[in-house]
Amino acid sequence: MADTPPFGPAHGFGLYIHWPYCTRICPYCDFNVYAAKDRDNAPLNAALLSDLGRHADLLAGHPDLGSVYLGGGTPSLMAPADITALIDLAEQRFGLAPEAEITLEANPVDISRASLDSWKTAGVTRLSLGIQSLEDEALTFLGRDHDAAMAKRSVAEALSVFDNVSIDLIYARPGQPEDRWKSELTEALSLGAPHLSLYELTIEERTAFGQRARRGDLVPMGDDDQADLYELTQEICEAHGLPAYEVSNHAASKPYQSRHNLTYWRGGDWIGIGPGAHGRLTVDGQRIATHAAARPADYQLAAQNSLDAKSLTTLSTLDNTRELLALGLRSDEGFDLERVARIIGRHVDTSALKTFSENGLVRQNGQTISLTQDGRLLADRITAELSP
Structure with missing residues (x-):
């Protein structure tokens, strides 16, 4: 891993x-x-x-x-x-x-x-x-x-x-x-x-x-x-x-x-095509965000041009960490603490994690953190408090 x-x-x-x-x-x-x-x-x-x-x-x-x-x-x-x-x-x-x-x-x-x-x-x-x-x-x-x-x-x-x-x-x-x-x-x-x-x-x-x-x-x-x-x-x-x-x-x-x-929930890559579509791509080790033009006419015009990674939005380590937490917590697979630490360079707030665990809102299996059924009702709040 x-x-x-x-x-x-x-x-x-x-x-x-x-x-x-x-x-x-x-x-x-x-x-x-x-x-x-x-x-x-x-x-x-x-x-x-x-x-x-x-x-x-x-x-x-x-x-x-x-x-x-x-x-x-x-x-x-x-x-x-x-x-x-x-x-x-x-x-x-x-x-x-x-x-x-x-x-x-x-x-x-x-x-x-x-x-x-x-x-x-x-x-x-x-x-x-x-x-x-x-x-x-x-x-x-x-x-x-x-x-x-x-x-x-x-x-x-x-x-x-x-x-x-x-x-x-x-x-x-x-x-x-x-x-x-x-x-x-x-x-x-x-x-x-x-x-x-x-x-x-x-x-x-x-x-x-x-x-x-x-x-x-x-x-x-x-x-x-x-x-x-x-x-x-x-x-x-x-x-x-x-x-x-x-x-x-x-x-x-x-x-x-x-x-x-x-x-999406595992932090993989996906291409987004079509008017208004979002994508997440990894190019030369950098996480890139794409967002196509929303209006069909504008999209059709833009699709004629080549894609250059330098002209796209490179996500920061903070963006990547918060996204991985937010999406990872949606599924019962949860997120890996070490994975998050490798992106941001430090671990999530362990005191908040301990409090959520004691209140029956999250479960920990080794390095994997996931939400309980009660925790899913508070997914946004838990994500916000665990995010750096």
């Missing part, structure tokens, strides 16, 4: 592709997304291929990709041929590791046997379905364009083609009773997907929900009630054989844990 760099591709190497278009913008969404309308996607597709190529030129020494993640936005709106072209170029320029995980985010309305078969032929190995709820009233509130029946049908159809399927659900909605969430989550678990991503509703300022909250038309659920629902969520998922391996993610077993997200 001492010979392994404290960050970089030795801890994982992935490719994130951001497709920014959606048929409608959900009122809770704070991502970099735009209405699809009748856009000509050819310029964006060309820019994505160009951007991938210029990253390959910059990262000649990197290993094969362990994961590719097509997110958004709604990448299931992409033409299958365009998905195929991106995966093929990734394999040509970087190589794909054996059993590489290739995820496509999809909405229930885009699921059909034909689309599923085309995605599998393109090389997709994992689907992430934006179900969000199994209650029609909640789906209307969340601005979704499917109903509960379609949501359940899409899961069944996806599982008939893909073994590895993840479901996204949003809970802690305003006024949501515990018994209703228990029933909804139990039904979701019964659908048979081996991975669930369960997110508490967050009201972001720039969203339609944020505007409604400022007017007083929407009252977010209180922190204590959210904490109660979080604890209930852990109990139900554990009882059904899908324990949390990260604050918001649950898997039936290790093979179904998101390999791509583990790269």
Whole structure:
């Protein structure tokens, strides 16, 4: 372990592709997304291929990709041929590791046997379905364009083609009773997907929900009630054989844990292409942050230029340390004390660590520190107090 760099591709190497278009913008969404309308996607597709190529030129020494993640936005709106072209170029320029995980985010309305078969032929190995709820009233509130029946049908159809399927659900909605969430989550678990991503509703300022909250038309659920629902969520998922391996993610077993997200949490490298995409790259031993232009037109223009590491943002040792702590504590793998010390040149605050341990918020196994279930409720505070 001492010979392994404290960050970089030795801890994982992935490719994130951001497709920014959606048929409608959900009122809770704070991502970099735009209405699809009748856009000509050819310029964006060309820019994505160009951007991938210029990253390959910059990262000649990197290993094969362990994961590719097509997110958004709604990448299931992409033409299958365009998905195929991106995966093929990734394999040509970087190589794909054996059993590489290739995820496509999809909405229930885009699921059909034909689309599923085309995605599998393109090389997709994992689907992430934006179900969000199994209650029609909640789906209307969340601005979704499917109903509960379609949501359940899409899961069944996806599982008939893909073994590895993840479901996204949003809970802690305003006024949501515990018994209703228990029933909804139990039904979701019964659908048979081996991975669930369960997110508490967050009201972001720039969203339609944020505007409604400022007017007083929407009252977010209180922190204590959210904490109660979080604890209930852990109990139900554990009882059904899908324990949390990260604050918001649950898997039936290790093979179904998101390999791509583990790269983030482990401090690996990932390429970020597409409008607004972020990346973390290691070049000549330095940790580099990339952030693509947000507007599609600006992104398409920038993708025509070559990448020069000198023009990108080099992260400081303090930035790297804080990021490793924040991301490492999200998963049950935790972070390695020696790894952190190698970056910053000193150990984390041992007195704070001792206090958190005595209060049952963190656990220590040798040099590895991870959060307990109670600690996950205070993840941001614990990270802040342990960070240098």
